[in-house]
Amino acid sequence: GQNIDQPTEMTATEGAIVQINCTYQTSGFNGLFWYQQHAGEAPTFLSYNVLDGLEEKGRFSSFLSRSKGYSYLLLKELQMKDSASYLCAVMDSNYQLIWGAGTKLIIKP
Amino acid sequence: DAMVIQNPRYQVTQFGKPVTLSCSQTLNHNVMYWYQQKSSQAPKLLFHYYDKDFNNEADTPDNFQSRRPNTSFCFLDIRSPGLGDAAMYLCATSTGTGGSHEQYFGPGTRLTVT
Numbered sequence: 701g702q703n704i705d706q707p708t709e710m711t712a713t714e715g716a717i718v719q720i721n722c723t724y725q726t727s728g729f730n731g732l733f734w735y736q737q738h739a740g741e742a743p744t745f746l747s748y749n750v751l752d753g754l755e756e757k758g759r760f761s762s763f764l765s766r767s768k769g770y771s772y773l774l775l776k777e778l779q780m781k782d783s784a785s786y787l788c789a790v791m792d793s794n795y796q797l798i799w800g801a802g803t804k805l806i807i808k809p
Numbered sequence: 810d811a812m813v814i815q816n817p818r819y820q821v822t823q824f825g826k827p828v829t830l831s832c833s834q835t836l837n838h839n840v841m842y843w844y845q846q847k848s849s850q851a852p853k854l855l856f857h858y859y860d861k862d863f864n865n866e867a868d869t870p871d872n873f874q875s876r877r878p879n880t881s882f883c884f885l886d887i888r889s890p891g892l893g894d895a896a897m898y899l900c901a902t903s904t905g906t907g908g909s910h911e912q913y914f915g916p917g918t919r920l921t922v923t
Contacts, residue, residue: 704851730910742899742914743852787851795910799851 702726704800706788711806712778720773720786720803728793734762734773735787737802743787746773775805783807812836813915815900821921822890830885830918832900839905841883842912843875846897858883859905887920895922 703725712718724732731750735743749755749764749771761774773786785802792798813834822828832841840859844852856875857864863875872894874886887894897919901912 733911740897740919742917744914745911748911785849791910795905796854796857797912801849801851804849 702790702792702798704788704790704798706786706800706803708801709804709806711808712775714778714780714807714809716778717774717776718778718805720775720788720805722771722773722788722800724769724771724788724790724798724800726790726792726798729766730791730793730795732762732764732771733789733791733797734760734771735789737785737787739784746786778807780807780809813900813902813913815898815915815918817918818916819919819921821923822887823923824892825889828887828890828920830887830898830900830920832883832885832915833881834900834902834913834915835881836902836913837880838902838913839880840903841877842899842901842903843883843885844899844901845894846899846917852899855885890920890922892922895920 706722734746736746737743747762754763759776764771785804787802788800789797816831842857843855846852854866855869858877872888876884897917899917900915903910903912
């Protein structure tokens with residue numbers, strides 16, 4: 701079966717760095733996405749990785765290792781507005797997104 | 810700005826009373842998706858259209874139907890809503906060709922069933 705695993709909840713301090721991990725097992729791989737979702741709102745796109753390595757975009761970076769079926773999202777200089785759920789999703793061989801249940805990130809002052 | 814629009818943002822319906830949710834897009838994307846998302850859960854794909862080709866997920870209940878009369882619009886019909894259908898319904902679009910196939914989401918419609 702297809703499976704995406706990520707921690708249910710994480711807590712971090714304002715100004716710090718946090719890494720959210722995602723492991724996956726899917727039928728085929730056409731890229732991995734990270735989305736941010738604030739409570740009661742729709743997901744918004746953060747990053748896309750299809751090749752191994754690190755993609756940096758401002759305070760957010762995303763890493764992929766296809767051989768390990770592993771990705772992480774790195775958030776630096778955390779701000780209170782970063783409190784949200786972070787969803788990992790893998791595009792399978794049919795170009796359908798397989799979603800993780802999301803990691804709820806709580807930022808404390 | 811090009812975007813995905815969902816109406817209404819909040820919908821209340823009675824148990825068993827049909828309801829229709831709408832989605833429109835100005836991105837001219839080929840693919841449109843309907844997802845159901847319950848609290849603290851992953852979005853669950855209900856249907857998607859590649860142009861006019863309709864694709865129904867195997868575990869989508871028959872109670873859910875969809876229509877895409879043209880490129881810009883897509884509708885989700887819930888024929889007899891049950892209490893378990895209360896959720897956020899998300900519409901998304903993607904190009905379907907080349908690139909990352911990134912999905913662009915509308916703001917969602919939160920459905921309450923009384």
